[in-house]
Each structure stands twice: as C-alpha cells, then as structure tokens.
Amino acid sequence: MSTAPPASAPIIRTDALTKRFPAVTALDQLTVEVGQGVVGLVGANGAGKSTLIKILLGLAPATSGRGEVLGLDVATEGSRIRELVGYMPEHDCLPPDVSATELVVHLARMSGLPATAARERTADVLRHVGLYEERYRPIGGYSTGMKQRVKLAQALVHDPRLVLLDEPTNGLDPVGRDEMLGLIRRVHQEFGISVLVTTHLLGELERTCDHLVVIDGGRLLRSSATASFTGATELLAVEVTDNADGTADALLRERLTAAGLAVEVEGGHVLLVRLAGETTYDTIRDTVAELGLGLVRLEQRRHRVVELFAENGASDDHAA
Amino acid sequence: MTTPPEAPSGVIHDIGYRGYRGPRLGRGYATRSLFTQSLRAAFGLGRSAKSKVLPMLMLAALLLPAGVVVAVAVLNQADHLATDYPQYLSGVGLLFIEIFTAAQAPVLLSRDLRFHTVPLYFSRPITRGDYVRAKCAAMVCALLVVTVLPLLVLFLGAVLAGLDLGHQSAHFAFGLLAALLYSVVFAAVGLLLSAATPRRGFGVAAIMGVLVVSQAVAKVLYELAGGHYQAGDGAAAWVYLLSPAGLVDRLVNQVCGLTPEFLGTPGPLGTLAFAAAVPAIAAGAYGLLLRRYRKI
Numbered sequence: 001m002s003t004a005p006p007a008s009a010p011i012i013r014t015d016a017l018t019k020r021f022p023a024v025t026a027l028d029q030l031t032v033e034v035g036q037g038v039v040g041l042v043g044a045n046g047a048g049k050s051t052l053i054k055i056l057l058g059l060a061p062a063t064s065g066r067g068e069v070l071g072l073d074v075a076t077e078g079s080r081i082r083e084l085v086g087y088m089p090e091h092d093c094l095p096p097d098v099s100a101t102e103l104v105v106h107l108a109r110m111s112g113l114p115a116t117a118a119r120e121r122t123a124d125v126l127r128h129v130g131l132y133e134e135r136y137r138p139i140g141g142y143s144t145g146m147k148q149r150v151k152l153a154q155a156l157v158h159d160p161r162l163v164l165l166d167e168p169t170n171g172l173d174p175v176g177r178d179e180m181l182g183l184i185r186r187v188h189q190e191f192g193i194s195v196l197v198t199t200h201l202l203g204e205l206e207r208t209c210d211h212l213v214v215i216d217g218g219r220l221l222r223s224s225a226t227a228s229f230t231g232a233t234e235l236l237a238v239e240v241t242d243n244a245d246g247t248a249d250a251l252l253r254e255r256l257t258a259a260g261l262a263v264e265v266e267g268g269h270v271l272l273v274r275l276a277g278e279t280t281y282d283t284i285r286d287t288v289a290e291l292g293l294g295l296v297r298l299e300q301r302r303h304r305v306v307e308l309f310a311e312n313g314a315s316d317d318h319a320a
Numbered sequence: 321m322t323t324p325p326e327a328p329s330g331v332i333h334d335i336g337y338r339g340y341r342g343p344r345l346g347r348g349y350a351t352r353s354l355f356t357q358s359l360r361a362a363f364g365l366g367r368s369a370k371s372k373v374l375p376m377l378m379l380a381a382l383l384l385p386a387g388v389v390v391a392v393a394v395l396n397q398a399d400h401l402a403t404d405y406p407q408y409l410s411g412v413g414l415l416f417i418e419i420f421t422a423a424q425a426p427v428l429l430s431r432d433l434r435f436h437t438v439p440l441y442f443s444r445p446i447t448r449g450d451y452v453r454a455k456c457a458a459m460v461c462a463l464l465v466v467t468v469l470p471l472l473v474l475f476l477g478a479v480l481a482g483l484d485l486g487h488q489s490a491h492f493a494f495g496l497l498a499a500l501l502y503s504v505v506f507a508a509v510g511l512l513l514s515a516a517t518p519r520r521g522f523g524v525a526a527i528m529g530v531l532v533v534s535q536a537v538a539k540v541l542y543e544l545a546g547g548h549y550q551a552g553d554g555a556a557a558w559v560y561l562l563s564p565a566g567l568v569d570r571l572v573n574q575v576c577g578l579t580p581e582f583l584g585t586p587g588p589l590g591t592l593a594f595a596a597a598v599p600a601i602a603a604g605a606y607g608l609l610l611r612r613y614r615k616i
Contacts, residue, residue, distance in 0.1 A: 057442075080445075082443055083445045085443075093436045098367070109350065110353060112349055113342070190337050
C-alpha cells in the first residue's frame with residue numbers, strides 16, 4: 001500500500017496516551033513503541049488492554065496524547081487504519097446460523113475486498129487456519145477451537161499488515177491452546193503479518209512473543225524483549241516425599257536458602273524456588289538427595305501476571 | 321470434533337500463504353455491500369430456507385388480494401377497481417405490512433446485537449454511522465418492495481383492463497406516496513425497537529405491539545372523543561398522531577384530496593402537524609439509533 005511505512009518503522013506508537021472515563025482512568029500517560037513481530041500485551045482484567053485496542057482502531061477518542069498505527073494517526077485516520085488492521089475480539093461474536101465461508105466472505109467485503117477476491121481470500125485463509133470441509137456447515141455446530149479459528153480467519157481475510165488478537169486462547173483446552181499459539185507464530189513467520197496479542201496469562205506468551213508490553217491500571221509497567229522477562233520471573237515448583245508433617249519441607253527450605261536460592265512456600269507442600277540459572281536444578285536435586293528424600297515434582301511454574309506485579313518492585317532494574 | 325490434518329489429497333495443494341495485492345475499495349463500497357446483504361436478508365435471501373418463509377408469505381399475502389381485485393375488475397368489465405391504491409395499503413395490506421416489519425426489522429439489527437457480531441463490523445473501515453445508514457436504507461427499501469409491488473399489480477391490471485389511465489395514474493401516484501411514508505415510518509419504528517433488544521422475540525412483540533396497539537388505542541380514543549359524530553377532519557382526528565399507521569393513512573388521504581370519502585387530518589394546522597410528524601419520527605429514530613451504536 002502507498003502509505004506503508006518502511007520495515008523498520010514502529011507498527012504501533014503511543015505518546016502519553018491517556019483515556020479518562022468519568023469514574024476511572026483507563027489509560028494513564030501510556031508511551032510505548034512496538035515494532036514488527038509478535039508482541040504480547042499483558043495485563044490483568046481491567047488493566048486497560050481493551051481500551052487501548054479501541055483507541056488503536058480509531059473507535060474511541062483518547063482524552064489526551066497521541067497514537068499511531070502503521071504510521072497513521074488513530075484520531076483522524078481510523079477508517080484507513082481499520083482497512084489495514086485485523087481484529088479478533090475476545091468474546092464469542094459468530095452468528096450460529098451461517099457457515100464459516102458465508103460469514104468470512106461477507107466480512108471480507110466489509111473490509112473492502114471485491115466479491116471475487118473476497119471468496120478467494122476466504123477459501124485461502126480458512127484453509128490456513130485449519131478449517132476444511134466443515135467451513136460449509138453452520139458455525140453453531142463448531143467446537144470452541146474451531147470457532148476461535150473462524151474468528152482468527154475473519155481477522156486475516158483482508159491480508160492486514162497487523163492483527164490485534166484479544167485473548168485468543170480463552171476457553172481452549174491445553175491442546176487447542178498450543179495449536180492457537182502455533183498458529184499465531186505462523187501468522188507472523190509465514191504470513192508476514194505483525195501480531196499484537198493480549199492475555200492475562202503471561203506463561204503462554206513467553207513461548208510465542210518476541211516482545212512483551214505489560215500494563216497495569218492503564219500505566220506501562222514494562223516493555224521489553226521476552227527473554228528479559230522470563231529470566232527474571234521463572235520459578236520452579238518442588239515437591240518431595242516423606243513430608244506428611246511439613247518438616248521435610250522446612251528442612252529443604254532451610255538448606256536451599258543456605259545455598260543462596262530464594263524459596264517461598266506455596267502451600268499444599270509445594271516450594272517455589274526462584275530459577276537463578278542452570279545450576280539451580282542441580283542444587284535442588286543434590287539437596288533433596290542429601291536429605292534422603294524423594295523428588296515428587298520439579299517443574300517450571302507458569303506465571304500469572306498478578307505474581308509479576310507482586311514482584312515488580314524487586315525487578316525494577318529490568319524495566320526497559 | 322477434530323480437524324483432519326490433511327484435506328483430501330489431490331484436491332487442495334498447500335501453496336503457502338499468498339498476500340492480497342488487489343484493490344481495497346474502502347468505506348463506500350463496504351457500506352453498499354452491507355446494504356445489499358441486509359436488503360437480501362430482509363427477504364431471507366442468502367439465509368436458510370426457514371428464514372425465507374415468513375417474508376415471502378407476507379409478500380404473497382400482499383400480492384394475492386391485488387391479483388383478485390384486478391381479476392374481478394377484468395371479469396366484470398368494471399369501470400373502476402374495487403379499492404383505491406392508498407386504501408389497499410391502509411386496509412387489506414396493513415396487517416401484513418406490520419407483520420413484515422415486526423418480523424424482519426429484528427433480522428437486520430437484533431441478530432448482530434445478540435451474537436455480538438457488531439464489533440466485527442466496527443473493526444472494519446465502515447463507521448457506526450455507515451452501519452446505521454446501511455441498515456436503515458435496507459429496511460426502507462425492503463418495505464418499499466412489499467408495498468410498491470402490490471400497487472404495481474393493481475396499476476398494470478387496471479391498465480390492461482382498459483380503465484381510465486389518467487385517473488389510475490394519479491391514484492397510483494397517491495399509492496406510491498403512501499408506500500413511501502409507510503416504509504419510512506414503519507422502518508423507523510421497527511429498527512428503533514429492534515436495536516433496543518438483542519432478543520428477536522422481544523423485538524417482534526414490541527414492534528407488533530407498538531404498530532397494532534397504538535392503532536387500536538387511537539381508534540378507541542377517537543370514538544371517546546366523539547370522532548364518530550364529527551366530520552372526518554374533526555378535532556378528534558388529532559389522536560391519530562399517536563398511531564404510525566393512522567398518521568400515514570390520514571395524511572395521505574388529506575394531501576391527495578381523497579377526503580371526505582376517506583378520513584383526513586384535523587384542519588390545516590393538523591395537516592401541517594401530521595406532515596411534520598413523519599420526518600420527525602424518521603429523524604428521531606435515526607438520531608437515537610446513532611446514539612445507540614455510539615456506545616458499542
């Protein structure tokens with residue numbers, strides 16, 4: 001497209017973006033810049049993610065500050081932005097009595113594609129998200145996973161330069177979740193479309209995103225490459241045998257702390273050990289062996305954003 | 321249900337992702353597409369066979385009596401049709417027009433609200449105003465189809481039967497005016513009530529209630545006010561401002577000079593008020609619809 005910014009230009013840029021509602025400030029002086037790739041937008045419910053998406057799509061005016069998507073001003077060029085951006089809503093948004101093909105063709109035309117192109121693109125994109133013969137059947141009979149694929153397909157059908165995915169893994173079982181995350185990576189790697197994906201589960205984004213933006217209460221907490229996040233936030237869950245009265249736990253905790261590891265008790269006989277490096281696994285294994293205990297569980301714990309916020313004070317040095 | 325890992329071999333070849341380099345036709349085109357799709361949906365076209373039943377039935381119910389009227393006129397070699405054009409809509413046809421409005425206006429708006437499809441539209445180039453405009457235009461046009469077609473049957477029949485062309489043409493034009501006013505006013509009432517509820521059933525009941533009950537209430541109040549003992553343009557006629565159908569009926573009769581054979585508006589001031597009520601209803605409903613969708 002003629003207005004396409006050069007490859008190095010930021011996909012989304014906000015400058016002191018603020019949105020106040022009568023009772024609440026949804027976005028507070030948010031200044032953030034994200035480039036191409038898969039970007040995770042992380043925040044608890046009510047952190048301002050949906051408000052930010054609405055403003056980026058040019059659907060709600062900001063109270064103050066500026067925003068740009070693909071180099072287009074969100075305040076004045078909303079219609080143009082929505083032509084080049086795809087949006088997958090969080091909630092169910094599919095009429096049950098039409099087929100995936102009918103719906104997506106219609107929505108492709110709503111995105112400005114001529115009728116023939118709309119049909120071709122629909123067939124292509126439904127195949128790419130993994131819907132085959134079932135695309136001719138009414139959506140009402142689809143599984144949650146298939147519905148999510150239709151929602152993704154309608155966001156991609158006009159070959160946007162950026163897609164905004166709002167909680168795309170909501171309601172999916174672990175297998176469906178992995179498939180959706182794989183699909184999201186493909187959208188960027190194979191389709192060449194940048195992705196902004198929101199979630200309140202940090203763990204699943206660690207594997208998918210190149211860059212994470214964390215907001216809370218409408219304020220930017222952090223914006224940095226994914227690697228810098230996971231290093232600071234990974235915890236190991238440790239559970240041992242012979243721990244009926246909790247003494248083994250106490251003993252293990254003491255020894256591990258002595259070995260220089262940060263240990264918390266999660267309850268239910270599980271200790272959370274901060275991962276300090278590859279040697280942490282060895283230290284735990286050796287300590288457990290020395291105490292003559294059996295190791296029931298040693299696993300990486302997926303973080304919830306809430307925990308990240310609780311730790312935020314301690315990890316300010318990582319803030320970008 | 322599981323997705324087959326491969327489509328039947330030999331049918332689909334995975335040629336990788338292809339981008340789209342063709343034209344993007346923008347807002348105007350998208351709005352027109354939405355209009356066309358909505359107009360078709362109003363008749364159940366492009367939707368399931370079941371959704372075609374009611375609109376087509378109503379269309380048939382409006383056309384059939386017109387055919388009978390024409391047939392009778394031809395067979396009896398009458399010098400006039402058994403009904404005048406505007407009266408065909410306000411008499412025989414009215415109930416069917418009302419049912420069509422009540423059943424199909426929610427098809428255009430309630431479904432999108434109920435299934436939360438609206439965000440899929442608003443995340444595309446069209447604006448909320450474009451959406452409302454396309455839906456309003458589609459509903460008015462759908463009503464024009466069901467109101468004008470039977471008039472056309474009457475008119476063509478009258479021409480074929482060799483009735484006085486001048487008289488028939490003039491009254492056909494009166495009929496078209498009535499069709500336009502009914503379409504605008506009923507679309508306004510129907511869409512406004514549809515947008516208020518995501519439940520189609522509630523929408524149907526509310527629209528039917530407003531259109532039919534308001535008419536009955538107006539009739540009762542008219543009798544209570546002694547309308548029966550007044551001339552057609554007596555003060556009691558003011559109560560028909562309460563009824564969308566009565567309003568159009570009396571306004572058309574008055575403006576087209578069909579009084580006193582048919583009932584008109586209460587005096588010159590009443591004519592002005594009735595005439596002003598139509599654009600007021602249309603503009604009011606349109607404004608409220610825009611406001612309704614601003615929140616979504």
